Amino acid sequence: MLLDTPVRLGVQIQPQHATYPQIRDAVQRLEEMGVDILFNWDHFFPLFGDPDGLHFESWTMLGAWAEQTERVEFGALVNCNSYRNADLQADMARTLDHISGGRFIFGTGSGWFERDYTEYGYDFGTAGSRLNDLAEGLQRVVDRWGKLNPAPTRDIPIMIGGKGEQKTLRLVARHADIWHSFVTPDELGHKLGVIDTWAEKEGTDVSDLVVSNELQRRDQSDADALFDAGVRLFTLGWAPSEADYDVIAGWLRWRDAKNGTGSAV
Known part of the structure; x- marks a missing residue:
């Protein structure tokens, strides 16, 4: 677990219930404010609110962000492995990496939103089968990165979401x-111990693993507890249609205080 890395703030711009100009303007303003990472999510329909409300596709949007931005890292929180061939995912990720000059983060997971599967014609399977597919897909992604010409500009960071101890955390330890x-915060120590155990079995080194967690519906005391437990990347789900930038500014001040680059919150 990497504790000496600076605290970073990632904002997940929800690609729902907003026009694309609202999303584009939010990307520009959040980068100017100093947010470290911008995320969207990989779904085809809103996750809450009007189930048939406005919604945009993830990877196409990320291509626009790669050109629009200059400093922030970006990616999906998280990509659904089920929706695209694994080798295609690798090629798309490599292309975004080049467009952005090495700022893309490959966040991925096994998928869970059944409506996406049924309406777009994917086999929903079971939680276990989707995790098995993710394990196979991740290895194919990594292998494809080693074959592409040109190669990625850097070792593209892999971000895996989830907490299941038998399959998900083993993939975390592996990739x-x-x-x-x-x-x-109380759960984190145990989960990190599980990751360490899997890393020993996998023969991998997780000493540089960055721990990430969510701030939405949490306050500063919660964030302090997560920090003390080892979290260094904090994400915040955020609605561009509401455009409450004061919330972002407050968390940026908290981040800077933790990093010793700003006044105490």
């Missing part, structure tokens, strides 16, 4: 640079 979850 991840960043582990994202919603677990509480």
Whole structure:
């Protein structure tokens, strides 16, 4: 677990219930404010609110962000492995990496939103079968990165979301640079111990693993507890149609205080 990395703030711009100009303007303003990473999510329909409301596709949007932005890292929180051939995912990720000059993060997971599967014609399977597919897909992604010409500009960071101890955390130990979850501070120590155990069995080194967690519906005391437990990447789900930039500014001040680059919050 990497504790000496600076605290970073990632904002997940929800690609729902907003026009694309609203999303584009949010990307520009959040980069100017100093947010470290911008995320969207990989779904085809809104996750809450009007189920048939406005919604945009993830990877196409990320291509626009790669050109629009200059400094921030970006990616999906998280990509659904089921929706695209694994080798295609690798090629898309490599292309975004080049467009952005090496700022793309490959966040991925096994998928869970059944409506996406049924309406777009994917086999929903079971939670276990989707995790098995993710394990196979991740290896194919990594292998394809080693074959593409031109190669990626850097070792593209892999971010894996989830907390299941038998399959997901084993994949974290095997592949991840960043582990994202919603677990509480009290749970983190145990989960990190599980990752360490899997890393020993896999023969991998997780000493540089960055721990990521979510801030939405949490306050500063919660964030402090997560920080003390080892979290260094904090993500915040955020609605561009509401455009509450004061919330972002407050968390940026908290980040800077933790990094010793700003006044105490």
